[in-house]
Amino acid sequence: MSQKELLRVEHLKKYFQTPRGTLSAVEDVSFRIEERQTLGVVGESGCGKSTVGKMLLDIYRPTGGKIFYEGKDITALSPKERRPYVKKMQLVWQDPYSSLDPRLRAGDIIAEPIDNFRLAANRAERAEKVERLMQMCGLYPEMATHYPHQFSGGQRQRICIARALATDPEFVVCDEAVSALDVSIQAQIINLLKDLQDELRLTYLFISHDLNIVHFISDEIIVMYLGQIVERGTMETVYRNRAHPYTKALFSATPAFTAAEKQKKQRILLEGDVPSPVDPPKGCRFRGRCPYADKRCEEEPQWHAVEDNHFVKCRLFD
Ligand code: SF4
Numbered sequence: 001m002s003q004k005e006l007l008r009v010e011h012l013k014k015y016f017q018t019p020r021g022t023l024s025a026v027e028d029v030s031f032r033i034e035e036r037q038t039l040g041v042v043g044e045s046g047c048g049k050s051t052v053g054k055m056l057l058d059i060y061r062p063t064g065g066k067i068f069y070e071g072k073d074i075t076a077l078s079p080k081e082r083r084p085y086v087k088k089m090q091l092v093w094q095d096p097y098s099s100l101d102p103r104l105r106a107g108d109i110i111a112e113p114i115d116n117f118r119l120a121a122n123r124a125e126r127a128e129k130v131e132r133l134m135q136m137c138g139l140y141p142e143m144a145t146h147y148p149h150q151f152s153g154g155q156r157q158r159i160c161i162a163r164a165l166a167t168d169p170e171f172v173v174c175d176e177a178v179s180a181l182d183v184s185i186q187a188q189i190i191n192l193l194k195d196l197q198d199e200l201r202l203t204y205l206f207i208s209h210d211l212n213i214v215h216f217i218s219d220e221i222i223v224m225y226l227g228q229i230v231e232r233g234t235m236e237t238v239y240r241n242r243a244h245p246y247t248k249a250l251f252s253a254t255p256a257f258t259a260a261e262k263q264k265k266q267r268i269l270l271e272g273d274v275p276s277p278v279d280p281p282k283g284c285r286f287r288g289r290c291p292y293a294d295k296r297c298e299e300e301p302q303w304h305a306v307e308d309n310h311f312v313k314c315r316l317f318d
Pocket of ligand 1: 244245246284285286287288290291292293294296297301313314315316
């Protein structure tokens with residue numbers, strides 16, 4: 001397996017100005033992703049995981065921090081300088097229906113990036129590329145003339161994936177890519193994403209609130225709470241040996257895979273709501289809901305190694 005770094009972010013921050021004050025959506029987030037790997041990003045809604053994905057794709061400009069792609073700092077590139085990276089880095093959205101223009105036929109939707117980047121010399125080459133992408137994503141080429149409403153939810157997500165792959169990207173952000181689908185269809189789309197990753201040597205940032213899906217598809221995982229990473233590591237180390245109180249609570253809320261797991265599983269119920277990111281708690285942001293919180297948690301917790309390739313930000317490991 002390749003160990004070459006494709007993408008690295010350092011101390012990434014995103015603040016939004018709101019009528020209630022400055023909202024700290026992402027605060028000091030750092031991670032790296034190696035080529036052909038999948039990094040899962042989990043956390044409740046509003047934890048900043050989608051904002052991270054949007055900063056990587058230049059949909060949002062970071063307030064602070066840096067993004068490196070193949071070692072090059074791409075954070076402050078002009079739109080023109082950024083264009084080659086836009087081609088290499090694509091997005092699969094959560095809701096396939098709202099992200100597809102209902103007035104366009106499937107073939108034209110998939111061809112949009114081909115047209116934008118002038119990737120086909122003529123109409124025949126364009127049609128050939130669309131046909132290849134549709135086949136690759138499990139769609140019949142004759143469906144190219146159909147409109148979005150004529151497809152099922154799973155097929156619409158396949159159209160979104162085909163469109164994302166039209167520029168031959170290296171890196172794809174999948175933002176809740178299967179959340180809107182039925183469970184049986186979710187499995188088909190996840191398997192498609194895995195097959196495409198092998199075939200096309202893709203690297204994924206896979207954002208989801210569904211830990212079972214993230215566990216299935218990811219090599220590494222970061223757990224986010226209120227704009228910050230609280231635990232990170234390889235998928236297997238974090239899954240086997242959850243360390244942060246928030247990660248434990250998050251995993252306890254997912255349905256068990258097996259009967260044995262079901263027996264072992266104890267739901268950890270968190271008190272209170274996620275605090276406002278406009279006025280987050282000082283020190284550990286989780287302290288208002290953490291069963292182990294004490295005075296020491298009013299200081300910013302440090303990162304600690306739990307084991308090889310597994311790190312947690314919590315004073316319980318001091
Ligand atoms: Fe809980 Fe304190 Fe650890 Fe934060 S630092 S997770 S409040 S024990």
